[in-house]
Amino acid sequence: MRRSFLTRAAAAAACVALAAAAPLATRADNGPSEVVVGAVLPLTGEESRIGAYYKAAYELQTKEVNDQGGLQLRAYGRKIPVKLIIYDDKTDAATSRNLYERLAVQDHVDAMLGGYSTDLVQAQTVVAQQHLIPYVGGGGAATAIYKRGFSTIFSLLASIQNLAFSECDFIEEMQAQHKLPMPLKMAIVYENTSHGRDFADGLATRAKQKPKNYQIVMSEAFDLHGKDFTPLLQKVKATDANAFMADAHLDDYITMQRQYKQVGLHHAYLTYGARGPEKSAREALGAGSDYIVAAAWWNQGMPSAAVRAFDEKWTKAYPQLNAEWYASLPYETARTLYTAFTQSGSVDKAKLVDTLRHIDIRDTILPGGHIRFEADGQINAPFVVTENLPGGKTVIVYPHEEKTGDAVLPVPSS
């Protein structure tokens, strides 16, 4: 009895040690057999709808590269195919982090593509930095993520503060045309995340710079994925605000807007930050989503030919997924990474990071026309401001280069 237990324990320990110490797959000196890229996405959980978009976009771009034979890397004199690994983090930050860790130490990825949703990205990026793996993302916009002194993290999503500024630029134009009151009395409600706080901070900064145009009468945080916003909305009702500025994720936007209507609220200007024209929201809210203004990182209505081409390509590949910014951002993100690989010429991580730091991609479908990263790794691109019009239509109202229609403001009272 004693001996068998002993031997069993010792054998188990030895097995574990041996198995784990097995030599890593060695790479031939004329280059790796494949370039391994990994990403962890919320394929299930609260953000699963958008996680599916990111997966589709990453896969589409990877397929395009592999259809051409792979990435042409100078250092090895040949094209090397890309292997894309995607895990599901269930919209949980700790899981996300652990899976990126797995990508780093188990799958030995050469680079990482980013996940979606600020709180997940916040946790994930720590792993990339710890292992000094290049991380190119299109899913986390809060500035807090990039202010931590990390060197290998890059983001194609412009900051939420920029989002707030873009909307403010638009508001000031509307005020000049007497379509909106001056000052605009804003009731700000924002999700209690870095994303939301960025939005509130952006508005507060602009309000301080231009006190004639803006007045903040209320600024409050609410819990993400909440159920009952009516107490908060009643608080808004008690103010004399003429603008309702919210920052929320998709499901909270839908819940809140529904309750906004039920409580009987009405303001001259109504926005949910980056949310507004999403097809699922329009369907869920119907006319309740009309006249909502949104500022997004991309819109399929943008008038350039390149955008039209992308729209067609996407719709052909994924007819059931409407081409929203959830599609184009990850697509461009993957494209940026692959372009960086080609430009740097090898899978050397330090070289790749350096290439990304100086990269300047001009033929992008993103507004602003450049993919270029600031010192902290985040892109500095403008936003397109849209407004939902009755009948399921959405028009781009700002900036002028992308305009497709006139804004209907103030919001008509029903």
Add this chain to the structure above:
Amino acid sequence: MSYGLALIYGVLKIINLANAGFLMLGAYVTWWLFTSFNIHPLLAPLAIVPVFFVVGWGLERVLVRRVLHAEPIISLLLLFGVWLVVQSLAYVIWTGDSRSIETAFIEATVNLGGIQLALPRIYVFAMGILVLVALQLFLTRTYLGRAIRATAQDRDAARLVGVDVDRVMGIAFGIGIALAGLGGSLLSLLFSFTPDFGHALSLKSFCIVVLGGLDSIVGVAFGSIVLSLAEAFGVRYMPASLQNLISFVVLVVVLVALPKGIVGTLRAMRRG
């Protein structure tokens, strides 16, 4: 109109022979019926209540009965396990996507003396009161109801006075789960939901039950009112993001100051 909500939360915990886990179970199995068969949400309870009753009764017979004689911690853990399974199944079947019910009824509002009130909320409030009254009558006026209360107080004593304890346990469980299902059904008219739905609510309902006194149904009514008032006032003077904290603070205050709950303390005071 958050009184109605609070009432539902409280009612779900009334027959506390079962455990909080069933509250969550009831809530999201309800969603399933809604999202798959297009039955109008107002009619759904007609199907839910009997089906859930049978499920609860069956659960008691198959699983709970086996652990009744073990330490109380075991039945708690069993029900926790059941809750885990049911929640995970919900994730598997319906994914974590936020779901909601959209019919004309949901959007309808009514104008009462200048105040806009959402029709679904009024309906839920009314139903809450109805269920409360029905439960009170059942538990005090019928033999079965009194047998249930007796068994809840002391199983062996109940057996001694001739109560068929096994049958009663099954029925009580069934009622508990049926109520949970009904509650979830009503709440689905008001909120969007994910498989985590029951989790946050169970806390509020627990708070109400403790507020009102663990054995009193009238206490639940009191508890609901106190809690919803506390939340309504609290939100005006503190950040809205702390809304859920209010129920917890109230809970702690009551536990420390009035361990028997409001009604229990009043009763004790009356007895002198």
Add this chain to the structure above:
Amino acid sequence: MASRAIAAAVVAAAAVAFPFAAPHAEYAIDVLFLIFLYGAMATAWNYIGGFAGQVSFGHAAFLGIGAYTTMIMIQSNISLWIAVPVSALLPGLYSLLIGIPAFRLRGPYFSIATIGIGEATRLIALNLNSLTGGASGLTLASAPPKVVLYFAALALCAASIAIAAWIKSSRFGYALAAVRQDPDAAETLGVATTVTKTQALFLSACVLGVAGSVYALYYQFISPDSVFGFSTAISFVIMPIIGGIGTISGPLIGAVVYTFVREQLTALLANFSNADLLAFGLLLIAIVVFEPRGILGIVDMLRRRMRAKPPDAVADG
């Protein structure tokens, strides 16, 4: 008894030797780290959950407070030598505070209240932006090397188990068992049930505080959802049940099973969300209904069956 001690020593020796024998097996070290850390936490949960029979779903609060305390102190340039003990003490004090209302409740009511405690702590951490960074969480620029933390987790696990062993064989342990089985009878026998429960919870919270410290140093990033999350809290309940609630080494065994199942399922069934929770739920039900003493209980039962076989049968087989 001696065989168990020797087996434990062998396993411990293997665990200590591992990083030296296989320095490049980063992933294995990661997994072992998790096992030891979870094992430490599950064992500590067991002081109050298994020994005293008070099932708490809110233990993540202690982990979180420990983690945040360490993070904040290190960011303020306070030495680890001070930060870690404080990270042990603060959760302990917090446990005393919440014990006052919580221990007025019995059984399932106590458990539900602990859900509230965990959630309330999370909300507080989420909203105390200036101190905790709110939703953005806190990041550590640098930390001790992972190997060092691996040993820290190992040491903590050993300490946690040692404390459990001490409790079990002491009068304190008997008092806890009395409280678990019948608190009223225990009171009549002179056991101060509330004080006893409070002591167990305090010990539990302190160990979890240190675990939080190690957690923060290893992951270098914490946020209210990651440390105060309900899924973390549930895992502390699942692990001891699987391994053997109320036993000394049960929680560690549960931690091994839990970690392996999670790692393998997560990778294999990428789209099959929550498959791990489903598996654990079913396992839990099976264990509670058939063998409430968990894996250790099954092992014990098998051993007894083997011993019961007459010698002739063994020789024939």
